[in-house]
Amino acid sequence: MATSSEITDIIKAQIRRFEGQAESADVGTVVEVGDGIARVHGLAGCMASELLDFGHDVFGLAFNLEEDTVSAIVLGEYQEIKEGDEVRTTGRIASVPVGEALVGRVVDPLGRPIDGKGSIATKETRRIDVVAPRVITRKNVDTPVQTGIKAIDSMTAIGRGQRELIIGDRQTGKTAIAIDTIINQKGKDLTCIYVAIGQKESSVAKIVATLEEHGALDHTIVVVAGAADPATLQYIAPFAGCAMGEYFRDRGKDALIVYDDLTKHAWAYRQVSLLVRRPPGREAYPGDVFYLHSRLLERAARMNDENGGGSLTALPIIETQANDISAYIPTNVISITDGQIYLETDLFNAGIRPAINTGLSVSRVGGDAQIKAMSKVTGSLRIDLGQYRELAAFAQFGSDLDKATQQQLRRGERLVEMLKQPQYQPIPVEKEIVIIFCGTAGYLDDVPRESVQQFERDLYRYMDSVGKKVADRILKEKRWTPELEKDVRAMIEEFKKSHPYGEKPLGGSAPQPPTGARPPAAART
Amino acid sequence: MPVSGSAARRYAEAMLDLAAPEKAVGAYRVSLDRVAQAFDRATIEALRNPRVPLGRRAAALAAATNDEPVAIRSLLRLLLERDRIALVPAIAAAYGELVDAREGIAKARVTTAVELSELEREGLVRRLERASGKKIRATFAVDPSLIGGAKVQLGDHLVDASLDAQLRSLGKQLATGT
Numbered sequence: 001m002a003t004s005s006e007i008t009d010i011i012k013a014q015i016r017r018f019e020g021q022a023e024s025a026d027v028g029t030v031v032e033v034g035d036g037i038a039r040v041h042g043l044a045g046c047m048a049s050e051l052l053d054f055g056h057d058v059f060g061l062a063f064n065l066e067e068d069t070v071s072a073i074v075l076g077e078y079q080e081i082k083e084g085d086e087v088r089t090t091g092r093i094a095s096v097p098v099g100e101a102l103v104g105r106v107v108d109p110l111g112r113p114i115d116g117k118g119s120i121a122t123k124e125t126r127r128i129d130v131v132a133p134r135v136i137t138r139k140n141v142d143t144p145v146q147t148g149i150k151a152i153d154s155m156t157a158i159g160r161g162q163r164e165l166i167i168g169d170r171q172t173g174k175t176a177i178a179i180d181t182i183i184n185q186k187g188k189d190l191t192c193i194y195v196a197i198g199q200k201e202s203s204v205a206k207i208v209a210t211l212e213e214h215g216a217l218d219h220t221i222v223v224v225a226g227a228a229d230p231a232t233l234q235y236i237a238p239f240a241g242c243a244m245g246e247y248f249r250d251r252g253k254d255a256l257i258v259y260d261d262l263t264k265h266a267w268a269y270r271q272v273s274l275l276v277r278r279p280p281g282r283e284a285y286p287g288d289v290f291y292l293h294s295r296l297l298e299r300a301a302r303m304n305d306e307n308g309g310g311s312l313t314a315l316p317i318i319e320t321q322a323n324d325i326s327a328y329i330p331t332n333v334i335s336i337t338d339g340q341i342y343l344e345t346d347l348f349n350a351g352i353r354p355a356i357n358t359g360l361s362v363s364r365v366g367g368d369a370q371i372k373a374m375s376k377v378t379g380s381l382r383i384d385l386g387q388y389r390e391l392a393a394f395a396q397f398g399s400d401l402d403k404a405t406q407q408q409l410r411r412g413e414r415l416v417e418m419l420k421q422p423q424y425q426p427i428p429v430e431k432e433i434v435i436i437f438c439g440t441a442g443y444l445d446d447v448p449r450e451s452v453q454q455f456e457r458d459l460y461r462y463m464d465s466v467g468k469k470v471a472d473r474i475l476k477e478k479r480w481t482p483e484l485e486k487d488v489r490a491m492i493e494e495f496k497k498s499h500p501y502g503e504k505p506l507g508g509s510a511p512q513p514p515t516g517a518r519p520p521a522a523a524r525t
Numbered sequence: 526m527p528v529s530g531s532a533a534r535r536y537a538e539a540m541l542d543l544a545a546p547e548k549a550v551g552a553y554r555v556s557l558d559r560v561a562q563a564f565d566r567a568t569i570e571a572l573r574n575p576r577v578p579l580g581r582r583a584a585a586l587a588a589a590t591n592d593e594p595v596a597i598r599s600l601l602r603l604l605l606e607r608d609r610i611a612l613v614p615a616i617a618a619a620y621g622e623l624v625d626a627r628e629g630i631a632k633a634r635v636t637t638a639v640e641l642s643e644l645e646r647e648g649l650v651r652r653l654e655r656a657s658g659k660k661i662r663a664t665f666a667v668d669p670s671l672i673g674g675a676k677v678q679l680g681d682h683l684v685d686a687s688l689d690a691q692l693r694s695l696g697k698q699l700a701t702g703t
Contacts, residue, residue: 023686
């Protein structure tokens with residue numbers, strides 16, 4: 001603690017250093033204010049998206065430059081602004097504080113703390129809206145982001161620097177996937193940023209509590225523009241979060257940003273645009289809503305080694321209405337991103353969670369980034385599942401099925417069961433590889449369907465103790481060599497010997513294979 | 526009604542283009558200012574009253590503006606027919622500004638903490654003229670809350686060299702510790 005005399009000395013030094021300079025600024029007068037928008041007369045020399053000082057510590061962004069007036073969006077509370085108030089230009093473009101100090105904190109879109117943990121000491125600020133890195137500074141995506149979700153890491157792998165859309169109706173587990181991914185980065189080198197746009201404060205509080213509970217807040221920045229915040233703040237929130245992520249990207253580090261969700265962001269932008277009288281287009285969105293999202297998502301990038309080799313991965317979320325992915329905003333964002341994870345209510349209600357539709361979900365670049373062992377064991381998983389779905393639909397007619405078909409149905413059921421995963425329990429990559437190998441190599445075929453998840457849990461426990469050596473080897477080698485495969489097979493067989501699921505039907509309900517290979521539909525006839 | 530500056534400016538620009546070849550820029554300005562002064566709210570309302578036939582309103586307007594230049598009378602007639610007669614004061618103001626801009630005259634508002642002497646005023650205006658490269662038409666005001674120094678607004682640009690502003694900026698610096 002500084003004593004009072006020391007404080008006096010500091011202040012004295014500051015006063016001595018102070019240079020009285022005439023302030024020079026363009027000024028204007030507020031002619032109209034409301035709905036978070038202020039129309040300002042004058043301000044002839046105002047720049048586009050320049051920060052404007054309304055006095056009383058209220059700032060705004062010049063949004064529309066017109067002949068006599070400037071339409072500004074007010075960042076924060078506009079109630080204090082009155083008609084006739086003087087407005088000054090600041091010569092600055094809107095920017096937010098960035099830096100390591102923000103990690104572990106909950107902030108608003110202007111970087112001010114809202115978690116009650118005191119002020120944040122940042123040294124740097126960055127402009128919230130910048131041009132994305134040019135092609136010459138980039139590199140192709142070659143390192144995976146491990147989400148810890150089996151279905152995603154195997155079939156729709158996400159690479160560092162990729163933009164992967166999470167899309168689905170409400171209540172299908174979109175946020176859960178993002179949160180699981182953040183939780184899985186605990187103790188790793190990926191800094192996460194979670195941007196909540198237009199969400200209920202209660203949902204945000206719950207997410208923050210969940211992250212805290214799983215120790216995931218220590219590597220996460222949460223940016224919140226809640227449902228009660230002005231649309232102007234909701235509009236700049238993703239850009240602010242992106243600027244915070246770019247700080248890490250440009251320092252050669254890796255960061256992940258989740259925009260939850262861009263549908264509400266588009267709504268906020270529509271509101272602001274209509275209020276400043278920009279002409280409405282399709283679904284009343286302004287004409288540049290595509291550009292709004294494309295310039296935001298373009299800032300996710302993998303930099304090449306000359307530029308530090310950092311990355312910013314984006315996971316935008318889009319909420320659809322009644323599975324309609326051909327609405328305006330969903331099609332826009334689907335075409336911008338490098339793939340999508342498509343979640344469905346029907347699957348969710350059928351108990352398949354995460355409710356990922358593996359047929360419609362794709363990752364256009366992530367496959368290159370998968371670790372070799374994973375892409376090797378995944379192999380035919382997607383095709384097997386596709387064929388299973390087709391057959392399952394066909395088998396509903398209850399005709400006699402030949403053995404090969406029965407076998408395929410059997411395999412498919414177990415694969416579906418194997419890909420199920422409870423919330424907040426991301427799985428380390430070596431375990432994912434082994435369990436997926438079990439599924440695709442047929443080790444699950446003689447395990448009753450009801451026991452697959454028990455099998456999985458026991459296998460993980462086994463890998464933590466007896467199978468530790470093999471697990472460590474997968475993690476170290478990362479490649480799927482024949483020797484490694486032999487050892488993994490040996491470990492699984494050893495495990496199955498000590499955990500007899502196949503021989504001992506649970507509750508006597510599951511008959512013996514192969515005669516008991518009943519497709520679900522056959523029983524229904 | 527919101528300030529629809531752009532419409533008035535279009536009419537003013539047209540008037541200026543008409544006036545320039547006839548060397549009547551100054552005369553039109555005097556005339557427009559004189560007419561604008563007469564256009565109070567009641568006059569405008571009466572002229573826009575749809576219960577009176579347009580012909581009678583036009584006749585009344587023509588009779589009242591008998592001494593004005595022909596171009597001005599035509600402008601008023603046009604505005605009346607288009608129901609834009611309410612723009613007249615705005616057009617007069619816009620016309621004045623356009624003429625000033627053409628002749629390189631800028632308006633300055635100088636606010637000081639204490640009353641300036643005539644000599645000081647002249648000196649200040651000369652310095653402003655040198656700095657801006659324009660002829661300055663200055664208005665002066667006194668605001669004791671500035672404590673010292675002066676605040677000069679030139680068009681939309683404000684130079685605040687008052688003690689009050691400097692104290693406020695010092696206060697901000699002390700608070701943020703930079």
